[in-house]
Amino acid sequence: MGQYSIKELEKLSGIKAHTIRIWEKRHHIVEPQRTGTNIRLYSDDDLKRIINVALLNNHGIRISQIARMTREQISNKIKELSDQKSANEIFIDQLVVAMVDMDEEKFNEIIAGVVKRYGFERTITETVYPFLEKIGVLWQAGTVNPAQEHFISNLIRQQLIMAIASLSIPPKSARKAILFLPEGEFHEFGLLFFNYIARSKGIYTYYLGQSVPFDDLKTVYEIHKPQYIITAFVSTPAAAEVKEYVEKMSREFADATILASGNNLRNTAFIVPRNFKVIYKSTELAGLLEPL
Numbered sequence: 001m002g003q004y005s006i007k008e009l010e011k012l013s014g015i016k017a018h019t020i021r022i023w024e025k026r027h028h029i030v031e032p033q034r035t036g037t038n039i040r041l042y043s044d045d046d047l048k049r050i051i052n053v054a055l056l057n058n059h060g061i062r063i064s065q066i067a068r069m070t071r072e073q074i075s076n077k078i079k080e081l082s083d084q085k086s087a088n089e090i091f092i093d094q095l096v097v098a099m100v101d102m103d104e105e106k107f108n109e110i111i112a113g114v115v116k117r118y119g120f121e122r123t124i125t126e127t128v129y130p131f132l133e134k135i136g137v138l139w140q141a142g143t144v145n146p147a148q149e150h151f152i153s154n155l156i157r158q159q160l161i162m163a164i165a166s167l168s169i170p171p172k173s174a175r176k177a178i179l180f181l182p183e184g185e186f187h188e189f190g191l192l193f194f195n196y197i198a199r200s201k202g203i204y205t206y207y208l209g210q211s212v213p214f215d216d217l218k219t220v221y222e223i224h225k226p227q228y229i230i231t232a233f234v235s236t237p238a239a240a241e242v243k244e245y246v247e248k249m250s251r252e253f254a255d256a257t258i259l260a261s262g263n264n265l266r267n268t269a270f271i272v273p274r275n276f277k278v279i280y281k282s283t284e285l286a287g288l289l290e291p292l
Contacts, residue, residue: 003041003042003043004041004042004043004046004047005039005040005041005042006020006021006032006040006042008042009042009046009047009050011134012047012050012051012096012134012135013050013051013054013093014054014058015050015054015057020050023053023063023067027063027064027066027067028067029049029050029053029063029066029067030042030046030049030050031046032046044100044101047096047100048097048100048101051093051096051097052074052075052078052093052097053066053074054093055078055081055089055090055093056074056077056078056081058089059081061077078090078094082094082113088114088126088127088130091110091113091114091127092127092130092131092134094106094110095107095110095111095127095128095131096131096134096135098110098152099135099148099151099152100148102147102148102151104151104155107152107155108155108159111123111127111128111159114127120163120196121196121197121200121283121286124160124193124282125282125283128156128159129282132156132189135152153189156189157188157189157192160189160192160193160196161192163196164192164195164196164199167196167199167200169199169204170199170202170203170204171204172204174202174203174204175202175203175204175226175227175228175291176203176204176205176206176224176225176226176227176228177198177203177204177205177206177226177227177228177229177230177289178205178206178208178217178220178221178224178226178228178229178230179191179194179195179198179205179206179207179208179209179229179230179231180208180209180212180217180229180230180231181208181209181210181211181212181231181232181236182211182212182214182231182233182236182237182245183211183212183213183214183236184211184235184236184237185210185211185232185233185234185235185236186210186211187232187234187235188209188210190232190234190261190262190282191207191209191230191231191232193282194230194232194261194282194285195207195230197282197285197286197289198228198230198285198289200286201286201289201290203228203289206220206224206226208220214248217229218252221252221253221256225255226256227256227257228256228257228258228259228289229249229253229256229257229258229259230258230259230260230285231258231259231260231261232260232261232262232265233245233260233261233262233263233264233265234262234263234264235264236264237264238264239264239267239268242264242265242268242270243268243270246260246265246270246272246273246276247270247273249276250273250274250275250276253275254275255275256275257275257276257277257288258273258275258276258277259277259279259285259288259289260276260277260278260279261278261279261280261282265278266278266280
């Protein structure tokens with residue numbers, strides 16, 4: 001489905017383009033197609049092979065030895081390495097392979113194994129987020145087929161929703177939080193994860209989700225009087241409007257603590273209101289929700 005440049009392979013595998021060219025010439029690791037102007041183009045199979053070969057090479061196996069290994073031997077060796085304690089990079093690389101193959105069973109198997117080892121929160125912060133950052137280069141370059149992007153996005157969303165559903169619902173007498181995204185904002189992964197963290201801290205949550213009009217948010221706030229409002233500014237509001245939106249939230253929800261994350265927020269200069277806290281890392285939220 002995909003066609004990748006050698007620079008994209010370099011970013012995904014961590015192997016320099018010059019080294020990939022040597023592997024091609026001396027060891028025939030991959031045999032890319034070439035355009036009329038002699039530019040290398042790599043297929044999905046080439047991408048998967050380079051990732052797996054790089055993974056083994058980074059763990060001390062010589063390229064000449066890898067070149068003689070069958071696909072099954074490479075797969076078995078990767079499984080052996082993934083059973084070791086320091087296997088997070090392997091998990092991330094294998095998630096990329098599962099995305100390229102659109103292999104739901106493999107994706108869920110990898111996530112289940114990481115959760116069993118590290119717990120759900122660490123799986124998201126140390127495996128899923130770095131995975132999303134790694135494949136971001138493919139999304140930006142347009143080399144990931146839209147079907148692959150939707151496929152992997154929905155699988156991650158399902159994992160987050162299932163993890164939330166596995167938690168018991170706190171009593172309504174518990175502390176309360178509203179979670180929402182501003183109108184026009186649809187980047188939901190972070191907010192779903194925040195919902196998981198809040199629920200795990202015994203907070204009763206009202207999850208409003210994507211693109212919530214401000215008047216609707218205000219109505220829910222006035223009815224339920226939450227102690228927290230949790231949100232994220234990833235692409236909306238625009239940088240020029242962030243300051244005004246923050247001030248409006250602080251004014252309208254004066255009795256709540258507002259917790260917000262997102263690039264648009266972090267990249268905008270403004271005076272932080274008394275009841276407003278910026279989340280710079282997702283791991284900070286748990287501490288901010290601890291009872292005073």
